[in-house]
Structures are given as C-alpha cells and as structure tokens.
Amino acid sequence: MAEARDYEPVHKRFPEELEDSASVIDEWVDEKALRARLAADLPVEDLMRWLRRHYDQLPDAVVLRLYHDLIKETHWQVQQADTLGATDLSRVRVHYYPHGLHPDE
Numbered sequence: 001m002a003e004a005r006d007y008e009p010v011h012k013r014f015p016e017e018l019e020d021s022a023s024v025i026d027e028w029v030d031e032k033a034l035r036a037r038l039a040a041d042l043p044v045e046d047l048m049r050w051l052r053r054h055y056d057q058l059p060d061a062v063v064l065r066l067y068h069d070l071i072k073e074t075h076w077q078v079q080q081a082d083t084l085g086a087t088d089l090s091r092v093r094v095h096y097y098p099h100g101l102h103p104d105e
Contacts, residue, residue: 025069028062029055035075038101042076046098048087060089070101077102 025031037054044050047070051063058066071078081098088094 025062025065028058029066031066034066035070035073038070039075043100043102045100046081046085046087047071047101048085048094048096048098052087052089056090060091063089064094067099071099074104076104 034055038044038050041050048063048067051058051066055063055066079100079102081100083097084095085098086093086095
C-alpha cells in the first residue's frame with residue numbers, strides 16, 4: 001500500500017501533444033525509407049490502407065499526418081476517389097475520400 005501512495009506515473013508525450021509534427025514523425029518512422037517504399041509500390045489505389053498495411057505500428061495521429069503530407073507531394077500524381085471510404089486505425093475509424101497515388105509521368 002505504501003508503494004501505491006508513492007507511485008508517480010511516467011509521462012509519455014504523444015504526437016498530438018507536440019507542436020512540431022515533423023520531429024514527431026521522425027521519432028516514429030524513417031520518412032525517406034517510407035517514401036522510397038511508396039514510390040516502389042506505385043500505383044497505390046488507397047493511400048490510407050497502404051499506410052495501415054505497411055505501418056500499422058504507428059499511432060493514429062502519425063498515420064493521419066503522413067497521409068496528409070504524402071497527398072501534397074509533387075513526386076506522384078494524386079487522384080481522389082468519388083466514393084466515401086473508411087479505414088480502421090488503431091483507435092479510431094476514419095471516413096474519407098481515398099486518395100490514390102500514381103507515378104508522375
């Protein structure tokens with residue numbers, strides 16, 4: 001019981017608590033390797049499902065940030081689907097219009 005009274009939790013900073021998301025992503029994943037793997041896998045019809053399949057160990061906030069960063073890239077063509085999709089992440093289900101990536105020609 002004495003140990004319980006003296007317990008002090010260890011504080012772990014999660015990505016959504018941090019302001020500089022670029023440094024947070026660097027802590028979780030090698031972005032250069034991720035982009036190389038993605039480029040090798042093109043075409044990708046649903047980027048969110050691709051991220052989930054290959055990087056399922058990442059926290060939801062990191063996956064979402066990567067998704068938004070990757071669809072803004074100019075290294076490939078991005079196409080948004082007309083139909084609504086859904087993907088289960090670790091803690092949340094995301095409803096979105098999937099983005100497909102295709103080689104830049």
